[in-house]
Amino acid sequence: MPLPMQLRRKHLASLIALACLSQAVYAEPASEQTRANNAAMLEQRPFSNDADFAAVSRGLIAPFKGQVVDANGKPIWNLASYDFLKQKDSPATVNPSLWRMAQLNNHAGLFEVVPGLYQVRGLDLANMTIIEGDDGLIIIDPLTTAETARAALDLYYQNRARKPVVAVIYSHTHTDHFGGVRGVIDEADVNAGKVKVFAPSGFMEHVMSENVYAGNAMSRRAQYQFGLYLPRGDQGQVDAAIGKAVAIGGSITLIAPTDLIDKPIETRRIAGIDVEFQLTPGTEAPSEMNFYLPQFKALGIAENASQTMHNILTPRGAQVRDAKAWSQYLDASLSRYGDKTEVLFGQHNWPTWGAESVRTLLADQRDMYAFLNDRTLHLLNQGLTPMEIAQNMQKLPGELQNKWYTQGYYGSLSHNSRAVYQRYMGFYDGNPANLNPLPPVESARLSVEAMGGSEAVLAKVHAAMDKGEYRWAAQLGNQLLFAEPDNAKARTVQADVLEQLGYQSENANWRNIYLTGAMELRNGVPSQVGSSVSVDMVRALPPQMFFDFMAVRVDVDKAIGHDLNLNWHFTDPDQTFNLTLRNGVLTHREGLNPKADASLSMSKATLEQVSLKQLDFPTAMQKGLIKVEGNGKKIAELLATLDTFSPQFNIVTP
Missing domain, CATH: 3.60.15.30 (Metallo-beta-lactamase domain)
Incomplete structure (x- = not known):
């Protein structure tokens, strides 16, 4: 796992x-x-x-x-x-x-x-x-x-x-x-x-x-x-x-x-x-x-x-x-x-x-596993979409359905069939209405409005719950939550719905997911402090992958208009790279560019300390751990484009 x-x-x-x-x-x-x-x-x-x-x-x-x-x-x-x-x-x-x-x-x-x-x-x-x-x-x-x-x-x-x-x-x-x-x-x-x-x-x-x-x-x-x-x-x-x-x-x-x-x-x-x-x-x-x-x-x-x-x-x-x-x-x-x-x-x-x-x-x-692959392909070639395939695949064939070690405690027929579909066909199901759908919040707002407003939707959620139609109740409740995330009644009823789905689930992952969603609706997202980066992971990260992840962190809106070219020399081990920020996109290649705006020189160990926030760039430069030649302002421009990701973003609300 x-x-x-x-x-x-x-x-x-x-x-x-x-x-x-x-x-x-x-x-x-x-x-x-x-x-x-x-x-x-x-x-x-x-x-x-x-x-x-x-x-x-x-x-x-x-x-x-x-x-x-x-x-x-x-x-x-x-x-x-x-x-x-x-x-x-x-x-x-x-x-x-x-x-x-x-x-x-x-x-x-x-x-x-x-x-x-x-x-x-x-x-x-x-x-x-x-x-x-x-x-x-x-x-x-x-x-x-x-x-x-x-x-x-x-x-x-x-x-x-x-x-x-x-x-x-x-x-x-x-x-x-x-x-x-x-x-x-x-x-x-x-x-x-x-x-x-x-x-x-x-x-x-x-x-x-x-x-x-x-x-x-x-x-x-x-x-x-x-x-x-x-x-x-x-x-x-x-x-x-x-x-x-x-x-x-x-x-x-x-x-x-x-x-x-x-x-x-x-x-x-x-x-x-x-x-x-x-x-x-x-x-x-x-x-x-x-x-x-x-x-x-x-x-x-x-x-x-x-x-x-x-x-x-x-x-x-x-x-x-x-x-x-x-x-x-x-x-x-x-x-x-x-x-x-x-x-x-x-x-x-x-x-x-x-x-x-x-x-x-x-x-x-x-x-x-052969059944998961072949049956999904069989059904998708008949034109069924991912959720239709998942609904169709409710049982394993033959004696497989009667074996404990084939039951869906970790994986599930529903998720696995949709995964196979994604592997071969991608996330789009072929329906033009799903080609460019509205984003969740806007879709939810219009859906709630079309159903007569929040009170009407709440009534429909309660009616679905009374019938034991919890999957439908969860869909309705989700629409209301994304339209009105601060609606206390909506949060409570959606937590109740997710809770019952969790209680019923044979799949441990599904139970944990449903119940965690219910918990966060009632209590908020748990706080997290400090660094979540492993020291050993940073040490093992080769420079090429460090730069790849740096490119992921670049906020393109901040980076537009700050084109630059930097040489980056690691003294231990002896490796050189050239970074280009252009059109808000950061790329790198091995070797040096004689026309670079600036050149940095440091050890891999210094990079590790900076990555772990044990050391910042200005302090490292003052201590002589990082040497800069050329236009040092370009380095500051690059660093200013980098986002730090929050590990506790919302899931069950916008």
């Missing part, structure tokens, strides 16, 4: 977050329609099949109890906040299928997958896998934060021999799979050659591109997807489908790989363990890989298969994934490893044991 780097909580207003987690913010219980909807789910899913409850606790060596704290002693992970899930039967405010998944994901601790292969689960959104090698440990995916990763390794050491970590493997480019690396290894040991860090080809490039250019917006939307500020409880956040939640706080870190896997199939011997890597680019992440461990007859499937349907396009935003390629890589895994695998383990949820069960899961998830 992809998690943007901007989601670090080290600098958040912790008191606000903890206040949200410690008190309920919802006043409304489940409506009769919601109770009926959730009761009906008990007949729609195979609840008699409870084998997962045996699997999720299999191999438990030591449960995790307590919490993880940051350097200031503030809790960033508290499993006890989910004690409400010990209640067997689901409350009326939670879809019973999602309640079941939340209970399964609540099993936390150190687990033996097979002798010599272990996982720490439930200390973060993802799993940390530990392989015992001849002369040390191999760690696969060291979680999201250094604090949770360190706690996971400590739990392992409390129950197993204390061997040094000699290698780390990043399965893919999402933050919850590398962000805790400094909690398990020291960069000095990496630089000294004592520790190897393996990653798939293109890892650093995609880490940067995924987490920087649209990172501010992704971070904000991820707050909705993961229910970051929701209270933990049956009226709030209960799960994140691929794990419990995202740690609130802690340090997200990054150490660059020492070894890149760049062949489709590549075997490395690490600490006496043979690891056969299978690259799977363009699947769950643009840079991702599986790994087969022949000594253990174990297949590490990264995040390409899990105990739920995944996302083709996450609600937080990302590049649309290729469902067809995803299916084909799963088939390749099945073909290559299916007859010699006894256990399949992923970097989320729990393993699958038994050769036949492994083969069936791989085949089922292969078929699921």
